[in-house]
Amino acid sequence: QDVVDFHGEHQAGIVTPAQDRLCFASLNVLTKDRAELISLLKDWTAACRRITRGLDVTETGFDGGSEYAPPQDTGEAHDLSAAHLTVTVGFGRSLFQDSSGKDRFGLKAHLPKGLIELPHFAGDQLEDARTGGDLCIQACADDPQVAVHAVHNLIRMGFGVVSTRWMQLGFGRTSSTSTAQATPRNLFGFKDGTANLKAEDSAAIDDHVWVRDDSWLSGGTYLVARRIRMILETWDREALSGQEKIIGRTKGTGAPLSGGEEFTPVDLNMMGSGNQPIVPVDSHVRLAHPDTNHGVQMLRRGYNYADGTDTLGNMDVGLFFIAMVKDPATGFVPIQKKLAREDALSEYLRHTGSGLFAVPPGVPADENAYLGQQLF
Template structure:
């Protein structure tokens, strides 16, 4: 059932809540079990909370196994909209699963601490330092990560609280970022592209789900080495602060030139609609490139990066004013891909040097995680890593 289904019953400017629409949004359920974790390709969600943990001193492989088993049970139960225990809190009483997804990943540092260095994929090699990075180490990296997405904040908080309680037996919280996006039912249609705090549509160029190209871009193949990553993915996280006060000094035409798209419709400046392929060779009547040379859409394109492509999922954050009075706001940027070295890294190396947008953003935190493959009923996330695959 699609997020926002039933929203058409609301007339323009009607502030009333449509009960049918609310019920549909609350009832939306994603299937937990499967080849891939569902949070990777989930429909756009209103809330996205990413949390990283570090192993406590002396924590053992057996404790990590028990934790992943608990997290699997929590994810499967909460995503189905069921109570975790008979006596748990009533935080989500009367609510459905609300499109909840729980996505679990591991960092290279976890495998090192568990003595599993031989199981570290080449794809988990540390990201290079990029030009103009301003990363805060304490807000970056981590041994484990959990991404919780949902269309209801209480549903997301309920699941995250359960995950954090389970983790307390062998982990400490390293950092957490809380993000938001367009509310379910508030966009023109359920399939509409979300907007970010710069007012731009965000995610137009993502690979199309249900295609072989999508699977090749996002998921580790069936022949992946090590075998425990087959069906998994790699997540690059970046906390990108937007210099909104500087951005606001540009008029609409100036902002569109930086991005390379019409601000309202998302259409490339070369013409068409949001999903028209940009024409990077087109010139205006005055002889200028229709899409400027430094425009973000041009510099981030597969054509400019030897075919490099990622699945982009992003949430906004707005944490109030900084000490200098500027807004502490921007993007929780999430990029899923089969190989970061041939995906995010290629693109970001180019963007950091020549993208006009780089003047208006700062990368302040970063993380790279192996997103575990999905699992079947009776199994748990990470079993192939911690126990090996009997079929191998």
């Protein structure tokens, strides 16, 4: 009962209730051979069909093959359950054309219109080694070893065809994506995911998440990843009331500052003392709210991360922000532009990594079907 079906109209790991753990990898494609790329996607599909059921990558498994060949599965998840593993694969802009615009695999004509070059946002401090990529793999599970095993094995199977560009582990999901889930807290201690799109609201998911057109991407979506470092050393010295004004919600229950309970809709028009709005003009919730963004919503599916310390001994911790959107140009870029400039929260954040990927539709149960088939 801890199995999430790999098959379906859409890839799993998007509206699937967010699992506890993330292993995310961005890959470079090394081969120049389109057939090799397709063959890898077929191998990945076959592997995903098994590992999402809690099985080894192949029937031969991690100790059943020839003693003279490397094992067909690396073994670390052999005794573990499926732990709600989902594997979601996406394609970066650089898969379709290289930086000089050259077609790499005969795919340039199929570059989806939403797979744009993300602009530089105010305050961005993106590191090359944490940015971009030809392919991405998002593995989510309730057990970190299961998520890592998935990415580990897909990368291993691609030896010589792909190489790892960057990788990110995440814990303690920072969003709820189902009404059945309690809202978790991020590393600033605030409930995160309260006003998120929820899987049960299929009309809103249709409006804001799934691409619907006559292209290969129809039924898919776009995944925006941002590695956002949170400067805890500064945040932790901010007074409670200051923290709440920056977010626009209370720290305790997560209710909007305009009143009510956690899920009471925020009233952006309510005025407070000094004839100032109770939900401040530079608060995160006001600036990210659909009412101040032409009705735009996104499916947030991020995770906390903690990657040790920097050379000064400051904690390198934060939020690995993931959002699924129908069109990044309208559904992410304008909001992030605004947040980067006006959001009081920005003072405590540093964007250090970034990626944008087109996520193809799901794989049918038919055994000949494979990930991304619609593109090829």
